[in-house]
Amino acid sequence: MTTEDTAEVEVLVVGAGPVGLTLACALADNDVRVRVIDKSGHWSPMSKAMTLTPRTLECFHMLGVAEECLRDGIMSRRINHHGQDGGLIGVADLGQLEGDYLGLLQISQSATTGILDRAAAGRGLTVERGRALVDIEVEGDAHRCHLRDTDGRTSTVTARFVVGADGGRSRVREIVGAVFDGAEQDETFIMADIVMSGFPHEPEERHQFWLDEGTFLAVLPIDGRVFRLVSTCRVASQEVDEEFVLRRFTELLKTLKLDAVALGDPYWISRFNPRQFIAERFRHQGIFLSGDAAHVQSPIGAQGLNTGIQDATDLAWKIALVLRAKAGDSLLESYHAERFPVAQALFDYNNMLSARVFGRDEQERRRLRSQNERLHEPAYHAEEIAKLSQFAVTYPALAGSVTRSGVVAGRRMPSCSLTSPSGPFDLLQELGVRRHVVLAFAGGGSSPGRTLERYRERLGDDAVRVFTVHERISARQRYGMPEGPHALVDIAGRCRERLGLLPGDVVVVRPDGFVGAVADGSSLSTLDSYLDRLFA
Incomplete structure (x- = not known):
């Protein structure tokens, strides 16, 4: 018996392990209509990959699940x-x-999956377990996905994008015919x-x-x-x-x-x-590969699961920006351009570790x-x-972006201790894998106001937050304090100085926590160039 599912879906995520669930949560936070299927009836109770890196914990912080992971792990x-x-x-x-x-x-993969599964449920997502992807028919921008349940029933759902997070034996990768090159040690x-x-x-x-x-x-x-x-x-x-x-x-x-x-x-x-394999392409038009579906890593470096989590955070905001703000196709292409070299570099690192260890x-x-x-x-x-x-x-940097000692376009934005009127400013929470954050450091005699208004117009009010960072001796100073929810205080300029920034500098932070662009008073055109690249 075949049923036609007429519900609109923008993204179908195939695979409900940590990578697929991370992606689904991030997409839901971006108001993307998403469905998640998994051929297994329940996730594995085994420990499996049990190391989460600091960068992965930052990604989980953006999704609001880091604290629960810390309570369950060591x-x-x-x-x-x-x-x-x-x-x-x-x-x-x-x-x-x-x-x-x-x-x-150190936390078992089973516990991580459970935490993310509950986070998905809290966002109104129901993981459709026991439902496998059989085939995909591409019709223009639409993908007709044929599914089969464990009881033999079949159904069809149409999605704008499909993401394969379905592991090393990925059916999505098999369907697109991606070459999976590598070897078993x-x-x-x-x-x-x-x-x-x-x-x-x-x-x-x-x-x-x-x-x-x-x-x-x-x-x-x-x-x-x-x-x-x-x-x-x-x-x-x-x-x-x-x-x-x-x-x-x-x-x-x-x-x-x-x-x-x-x-x-x-x-x-x-x-x-141990096996090390990598797909030749992580993107095939509207179909993407993430995690083990894109790259299987040797466990010797404890990086495989973590790399997949970061695939998901890289891809989620890009898909959302294309759907919500009509960003350009080059933004989707940048997923492969950024994540493939990361996976390849880890292959080389793991091979070195293997030669070093045994x-x-x-x-x-x-x-x-x-x-x-x-x-x-x-x-x-x-x-x-x-x-x-x-x-x-490190990701490819935008040409013309100013380089500072602590803030470099294409690299992770370092943590910074800033204060808002309501208390400490949580940059990761503000980003949330759903919006850009612009930090304009007051001073320098130049105002980026007109340029930043263009960000709001192109990205949408909820997809960007622009903050002006003021320097004060105290966050509780009574007189001359900046007001408003978008005013931040850098106590005595310590954060700015630690990051090597100058008064008048403007930093654009991508939704995944990487620096998109850095500009000073004489190079505000860099801010326009970054925005233009998103919509190219």
């Missing part, structure tokens, strides 16, 4: 690197980052979420032990009593069973002279050969492992945590 500020003799080689300290989230959050990863007692190191931090035999043991906290153990073995994955995994971890602990550590019952055991070329492995000794060096340390946090992601 924040690890430090990654401690140990040698086989137990000595501490070095420490990667994410507490050196700026921002609100100074660590890696011959090294077998083993993982166990297991009760462990007697561990002598800080139980809420991450620990990496480097063994001379060309492998490693990673210990990640889950709840202070249950830990995730990760390592490798040169045995074919099909020959590895649960007994082998437990025996292997016991042997590794003994090699590390951690004989006092006792392993209890495992909650989950997994063994697999590479078969012993000489190369020793050379790469020698970098561990540099973890105490500030420059190397800063570079490593920038990669781990995903704060180092």
